[in-house]
Amino acid sequence: xxxxxxxxxxxxxxxxxxxxxxxxxxxxxxxxxxxxxxxxxxxxxxxxxxxxxxxxxxxxxxxxxxxxxxxxxxxxxxxxxxxxxxxxxxxxxxxxxxxxxxxxxxxxxxxxxxxxxxxxxxxxxxxxxxxxxxxxxxxxxxxxxxxxxxxxxxxxxxxxxxxxxxxxxxxxxxxxxxxxxxxxxxxxxxxxxxxxxxxxxxxxxxxxxxxxxxxxxxxxxxxxxxxxxxxxxxxxxxxxxxxxxxxxxxxxxxxxxxxxxxxxxxxxxxxxxxxxxxxxxxxxxxxxxxxxxxxxxxxxxxxxxxxxxxxxxxxxxxxxxxxxxxxxxxxxxxxxxxxxxxxxxxxxxxxxxxxxxxxxxxxxxxxxxxxxxxxxxxxxxxxxxxxxxxxxxxxxxxxxxxxxx
Amino acid sequence: xxxxxxxxxxxxxxxxxxxxxxxxxxxxxxxxxxxxxxxxxxxxxxxxxxxxxxxxxxxxxxxxxxxxx
Numbered sequence: 001x002x003x004x005x006x007x008x009x010x011x012x013x014x015x016x017x018x019x020x021x022x023x024x025x026x027x028x029x030x031x032x033x034x035x036x037x038x039x040x041x042x043x044x045x046x047x048x049x050x051x052x053x054x055x056x057x058x059x060x061x062x063x064x065x066x067x068x069x070x071x072x073x074x075x076x077x078x079x080x081x082x083x084x085x086x087x088x089x090x091x092x093x094x095x096x097x098x099x100x101x102x103x104x105x106x107x108x109x110x111x112x113x114x115x116x117x118x119x120x121x122x123x124x125x126x127x128x129x130x131x132x133x134x135x136x137x138x139x140x141x142x143x144x145x146x147x148x149x150x151x152x153x154x155x156x157x158x159x160x161x162x163x164x165x166x167x168x169x170x171x172x173x174x175x176x177x178x179x180x181x182x183x184x185x186x187x188x189x190x191x192x193x194x195x196x197x198x199x200x201x202x203x204x205x206x207x208x209x210x211x212x213x214x215x216x217x218x219x220x221x222x223x224x225x226x227x228x229x230x231x232x233x234x235x236x237x238x239x240x241x242x243x244x245x246x247x248x249x250x251x252x253x254x255x256x257x258x259x260x261x262x263x264x265x266x267x268x269x270x271x272x273x274x275x276x277x278x279x280x281x282x283x284x285x286x287x288x289x290x291x292x293x294x295x296x297x298x299x300x301x302x303x304x305x306x307x308x309x310x311x312x313x314x315x316x317x318x319x320x321x322x323x324x325x326x327x328x329x330x331x332x333x334x335x336x337x338x339x340x341x342x343x344x345x346x347x348x349x350x351x352x353x354x355x356x357x358x359x360x361x362x363x364x365x366x367x368x369x370x371x372x373x374x375x376x377x378x379x380x381x382x383x384x385x386x387x388x389x390x391x392x393x394x395x396x397x398x399x400x401x402x403x404x405x
Numbered sequence: 406x407x408x409x410x411x412x413x414x415x416x417x418x419x420x421x422x423x424x425x426x427x428x429x430x431x432x433x434x435x436x437x438x439x440x441x442x443x444x445x446x447x448x449x450x451x452x453x454x455x456x457x458x459x460x461x462x463x464x465x466x467x468x469x470x471x472x473x474x
Binding site: 355 | 414418420422424436455462
């Protein structure tokens with residue numbers, strides 16, 4: 001049966017986290033139990049559909065009848081800051097094909113599986129040196145600022161050709177861009193700051209090219225300076241914030257399940273699968289991927305009308321018991337490092353699926369394996385309820401993680 | 406089993422190469438999916454089917470043989 005009339009009151013977005021910091025906000029879970037597609041209300045009062053089922057999320061993200069272009073009327077914005085960003089930012093994440101494919105394909109080359117495999121020894125060296133610095137400085141540290149953030153920042157800086165010495169500037173501005181509490185003026189200022197920085201850098205690369213991605217982009221005649229800056233901004237922000245938060249949160253998740261950490265230490269072969277399970281279980285892009293229907297679409301028994309916004313909730317899709325609740329593997333809301341989690345949607349789905357996923361996988365595999373092996377006594381030094389989780393950010397994580405070893 | 410690619414739909418996510426490296430590759434030129442073998446051995450069928458399911462762009466089609474070869 002196709003229903004067009006919402007039968008339940010619209011859920012107010014964004015919803016707050018509950019007592020378990022690793023589970024999606026309870027309101028999203030509850031929506032998922034009501035159905036794969038449920039009505040919701042954005043902070044600006046606009047109606048949108050919350051899409052929570054695994055299959056339905058895949059459809060929204062891969063069917064061209066749902067557009068990622070924020071210029072379409074009805075496109076859903078979770079905050080006024082997100083609206084401000086989408087209107088001024090020509091990054092390919094907010095475009096449809098063929099415009100999207102033209103820009104994306106200019107940077108795919110550096111993220112190919114065999115290229116990333118060739119980077120593994122370099123990533124291992126960065127991870128080892130970061131742990132060396134951390135352990136040389138004392139017997140305890142903040143795992144976020146001393147390990148989880150520097151590792152992917154150093155890697156993406158090398159790849160893009162951004163001087164790591166500038167990391168404080170781009171890390172602070174990235175954080176503002178992803179913060180749901182930031183005002184439109186703050187978001188615009190952060191975006192202007194980063195865009196200006198990258199435009200200037202690209203101009204220098206044009207006259208003094210090096211062997212890096214920004215130099216290759218700057219040398220092209222078929223891409224505008226605004227497109228170079230927007231592409232660089234996307235890769236810089238996505239390249240460090242996501243992996244940093246996955247590394248820190250994964251560490252918390254493994255330390256509170258010591259038997260799972262012990263299994264990984266005993267059998268590093270499990271690491272690849274465990275990283276997929278951590279990606280599924282944590283799903284750090286928690287506030288949903290926005291799309292707008294450009295035609296009427298029947299989705300999970302609901303008629304989504306042209307011009308209606310939808311939010312594809314990766315976090316609930318990754319807890320969908322129809323897929324991740326197989327007997328003997330533990331329930332979908334449990335971390336189980338030996339589960340086959342490869343169908344998770346933590347990197348999204350469809351043509352916008354994360355371009356950097358081979359790099360993210362390599363960084364997470366190397367960082368977590370090395371951390372577990374080199375610091376067997378690693379422990380969190382504050383009670384879990386004192387950890388500050390980043391429920392206010394597009395990218396979920398933990399602000400600070402005091403540890404000792 | 407026969408594997409058919411639609412390179413126009415490829416978004417170079419690398420899922421196919423990670424899942425079935427014996428069957429899929431990525432072009433060094435433009436990053437698009439390439440086929441190492443169009444008719445994989447039966448032992449590779451499960452990985453190839455999973456690669457088709459995981460492909461975010463829907464670029465991989467698997468035609469299962471019907472009847473005796």
